[in-house]
Amino acid sequence: MSDSILLLIALDGLALIIGLAGGYYLNSYLSKKRNQDASDLAERIVEEARKEAEATRKEARLQAQDEIFALKKEQEREYKDREQTLKREQGRLQEKEERLESKLEKVAQKESGVVELEKRLIKQEKSLAEKQEALDAAHDIHERKLQEISGLTVEEAKERLMTEVESRTRHEAARMIRNIETEAKEVAGKKAKEILSLAIQRYAGDYVSEQTVTAVPLPSEEMKGRIIGREGRNIRALEAATGVDLIIDDTPETVVLSAYSPLRREVAKQALERLIHDGRIHPARIEDIVRKVEQEMDVKLREIGEQATFDVGVHGIHPELVKLLGQLHYRTSYSQNVLQHSIEVAFLCGIMAAELGLDEKMAKRAGLLHDLGKAVDHEIEGPHAVIGADLAKKHGESQDIVHAIQAHHEDVPPQTAIATLVQAADSLSGARPGARKELLENYVKRLEELEGIATSFGGVSKAYAIQAGREVRVMVDAERVPDEQTYLLVKDIASKIESNMTYPGQIRVTVIREKRAVGYAK
Missing domain, CATH: 3.30.300.30 (ANL, C-terminal domain)
Structure with a gap:
């Protein structure tokens, strides 16, 4: 049992050894085979690379030859073009040379002609100089004879001739000016007269020359003493409260109020009349009455201004400007009430603007406000037209209205049709017979x-x-x-x-x- 096992083990070991040896030899063979194949592949790759490089070199050589051939042909073509261009330039230069030679020949001919002409001119100049000398001598002789005959020197004769020419020229100029202006006025003057006459005829406003009253009547002479008061305290209080000078003289039963401002005179007049009617005249009462009159006057001024704007048909005016219009009711110019004058100017402006196809409302507005500066011209320095324009601009009036106010007395040149209408209407209103008076x-x-x-x-x-x-x-x-x-x-x-x-x-x-x-x- 053990021998068989051992035999089996020995056989297995032998088989293993035989397998290992066979595997070694097989692996060795395969390795050699792979090396041989790799070597063959490398040789084929190298050969193919060599062949490909040779082909590339040949192709590059052929391409270079083609490029060289193309460049050669291009250079030959450029050479031919330049050669033709040079030939053409040579032909043109030759033609220019031929023309220059022809011109030189002509110039030479002209120079010879000029020389001959110069010679003739020299001869003619000599001849003219001789003739001029003869003429000068004859002129001197003639001038001396004329002086002997007329008894005038050359300067006197020139002066007389210039005077006659100037006189004739002035006459001709006057005649031409008259003809031109006559022709222009036949058209423009006729139309302007029609518009102005129509405006005057259509405006039928009553005219009353108002004058601010500065004299206050007294019921008796005894009232003068009460107005003056003990040691003059009453009159001083009244003058301090109103800003008006009271003049009490020998005029029977009359007190004169003196102040530049017509509004202050009116306030003082009403306050004094109330004090006289009341009978209680003392400083405290004077201050109370004057304060009440000023408050009532402020309301009255607004009512007067609003009534003026309502009469004219102008709306949207700033309340301060309306108050200033009310102050114009107490302002006169050559005894002409300024507010009534402004209302009339507004109507005239509106009528003329309607006839000319302009903005009627704007024309009326400018006419009503044109003398606005007269309400405060005693308080502010400067022309009333400029003052009024500044006030209108300050309170929101348009630039056209401001310009019309400023230009109505030529403080600035009028640049709009509305400004020109205000000028014309202002002149019409002030120049009407009976409209104004003077001392x-x-x-x-x-x-x-x-x-x-x-x-x-x-x-x-x-x-x-x-x-x-x-x-x-x-x-x-x-x-x-x-x-x-x-x-x-x-x-x-x-x-x-x-x-x-x-x-x-x-x-x-x-x-x-x-x-x-x-x-x-x-």
């Missing part, structure tokens, strides 16, 4: 100044200011002033009046030249 002394002085300006011109014999100074008629000497010069004289007189005088509206200048021929039959 007799100023009136007489203005008439004298007007006549003096007219008579200051040469050739004027007499001058008369008529129609309350709205027209001046100038009589000229017919021997010294010809017909054509009268038109220039009108222009000169009107210009001097505009620059030297201040007046409302416009002044008409009429120059009259009368030529009389008198004969006697015997």
